[in-house]
Amino acid sequence: MDINIKIGTVEKEPAEVVVFYLYEDVKTLSESLGRCNKVLDNIVSEIIKEKGFVAKLNKTIILPTYGKIPARRIMLVGLGKKKDATLDKIRQAAGTAACTIRDMGISEGASVMDPIDIPFPISEWYQAYSEGALLALYRYQKYKTIPPEERQELRALTLLLSGKEDLRPVQEAVKHGQIIADAVCFTRDLINTPSQDKAPGVLADTAKKLGGEAGIQCKILSLPELKKLGMGGVLGVAQGSAQPPKFIILEYNAHAKNQDTVVFVGKGITFDSGGICLKQAKDMDIMKSDMAGGAAVMGAMKAISGMKFPQHVVGLIPCAENMPSGSAIKPGDIIRFYSGKTAEVANTDAEGRLILADALAYAEKYKPSAVIDLATLTGSCVVALGTVVTGMLGNNEELKKRVKIAGEKSWERVWELPLWEEYQEQIKSDIADIKNVGGPYAGAITAACFLSKFTEKYPWVHLDIAGTSWCEKNSAYTQKGASGIGVRLLVELIRNWNRFS
Numbered sequence: 001m002d003i004n005i006k007i008g009t010v011e012k013e014p015a016e017v018v019v020f021y022l023y024e025d026v027k028t029l030s031e032s033l034g035r036c037n038k039v040l041d042n043i044v045s046e047i048i049k050e051k052g053f054v055a056k057l058n059k060t061i062i063l064p065t066y067g068k069i070p071a072r073r074i075m076l077v078g079l080g081k082k083k084d085a086t087l088d089k090i091r092q093a094a095g096t097a098a099c100t101i102r103d104m105g106i107s108e109g110a111s112v113m114d115p116i117d118i119p120f121p122i123s124e125w126y127q128a129y130s131e132g133a134l135l136a137l138y139r140y141q142k143y144k145t146i147p148p149e150e151r152q153e154l155r156a157l158t159l160l161l162s163g164k165e166d167l168r169p170v171q172e173a174v175k176h177g178q179i180i181a182d183a184v185c186f187t188r189d190l191i192n193t194p195s196q197d198k199a200p201g202v203l204a205d206t207a208k209k210l211g212g213e214a215g216i217q218c219k220i221l222s223l224p225e226l227k228k229l230g231m232g233g234v235l236g237v238a239q240g241s242a243q244p245p246k247f248i249i250l251e252y253n254a255h256a257k258n259q260d261t262v263v264f265v266g267k268g269i270t271f272d273s274g275g276i277c278l279k280q281a282k283d284m285d286i287m288k289s290d291m292a293g294g295a296a297v298m299g300a301m302k303a304i305s306g307m308k309f310p311q312h313v314v315g316l317i318p319c320a321e322n323m324p325s326g327s328a329i330k331p332g333d334i335i336r337f338y339s340g341k342t343a344e345v346a347n348t349d350a351e352g353r354l355i356l357a358d359a360l361a362y363a364e365k366y367k368p369s370a371v372i373d374l375a376t377l378t379g380s381c382v383v384a385l386g387t388v389v390t391g392m393l394g395n396n397e398e399l400k401k402r403v404k405i406a407g408e409k410s411w412e413r414v415w416e417l418p419l420w421e422e423y424q425e426q427i428k429s430d431i432a433d434i435k436n437v438g439g440p441y442a443g444a445i446t447a448a449c450f451l452s453k454f455t456e457k458y459p460w461v462h463l464d465i466a467g468t469s470w471c472e473k474n475s476a477y478t479q480k481g482a483s484g485i486g487v488r489l490l491v492e493l494i495r496n497w498n499r500f501s
Contacts, residue, residue: 240328
């Protein structure tokens with residue numbers, strides 16, 4: 001969908017539908033809605049007075065105009081109470097409006113964006129608005145046959161501004177929102193794609209295409225290079241599959257001067273059967289999403305490049321399939337990683353930490369100011385935190401604080417779990433340096449304890465996105481399937497990086 005910005009008023013806008021946003025506790029109508037209300041014989045004020053419409057968040061009502069203004073209909077969309085306003089509620093309301101217009105079979109609409117009393121900087125409001133509208137319209141239909149009469153698409157949305165003074169910041173904010181939403185949708189597509197069409201080699205090819213974008217360099221390590229480097233984690237997990245592993249290296253702004261280097265690491269398991277420790281059949285199809293961390297890293301790199309941030313950012317994505325076969329890694333086997341450390345494989349279904357261990361150790365070569373990894377790592381994190389918030393653990397208080405702030409701003413929120421020394425006892429092995437599971441309790445924490453053994457030389461945060469990377473039902477701007485979580489958080493983190501330096 002195209003988002004256009006236009007100086008104009010509803011009285012002169014010929015549209016199928018024009019959208020107004022208002023707060024639940026509104027006392028007086030905004031100037032533009034008030035003028036429209038007067039022309040429409042006070043229908044809006046009467047409906048609000050009689051409680052025919054209460055502007056609770058995401059509630060809508062559509063009113064015909066009977067030709068009294070050029071627009072055929074107006075739509076009112078609730079923002080909830082003003083004191084409870086957040087940028088995410090703006091995303092939600094924008095998404096609700098966009099989907100409602102689309103589902104009416106309307107291909108072009110308009111929205112009056114001012115003079116709402118906005119408790120945020122105008123740039124943040126409009127970025128959030130454009131993100132919400134575009135993300136809500138996402139649908140994954142690559143493999144569906146859709147009859148022409150059922151193909152409904154909102155192709156354009158015009159944002160009406162009453163004056164020119166805000167035009168430039170609004171244009172910039174909408175542009176940023178479009179770049180970010182495009183990157184999230186790109187990430188969702190990757191995650192939603194069936195594993196048959198996204199083996200490690202396919203992800204590597206996708207990364208190479210990203211390498212054609214401004215400022216992004218791409219390098220792929222294949223089987224010979226992985227063996228030479230001694231990346232036993234990636235090699236060990238992949239050895240049960242017919243699909244060879246890949247190690248994707250994306251580098252943005254490699255020649256940046258006087259800038260910090262930030263490394264993103266994303267788990268890239270393109271399908272997780274559990275290996276010899278086979279998962280139960282129920283919901284195993286969702287294991288195509290076990291590369292959501294790697295996809296988020298690709299999406300974040302795409303957006304960061306598009307927004308031309310000054311930092312040096314590296315993306316590392318180890319990719320493999322975890323399959324059972326005669327050649328698969330077995331419980332009790334020992335792996336030697338790129339770092340030289342060894343691990344006893346107590347459970348082959350705890351494979352994500354094995355490939356991440358190689359990538360986290362490899363990250364040292366960049367002398368990073370910070371490393372953030374994202375992984376659909378543990379069911380334990382879902383048990384602890386559900387599907388609302390991402391689990392966060394790490395070894396540096398300042399970096400954790402930055403990630404939390406970015407999560408709140410992007411509404412991809414995180415919640416810290418402890419990474420205390422006492423938990424390290426659970427991953428001690430009798431026959432290797434460590435083992436890859438720590439028993440029945442605190443699984444999300446002991447998984448992070450395992451990763452921490454490979455992150456001792458730099459500030460590091462681990463994000464367990466097992467609960468937040470996949471949606472079981474539709475909401476205001478997400479759909480059942482991949483959420484694309486992590487992209488907006490990482491972009492927000494880098495956008496404000498120098499502010500905290």
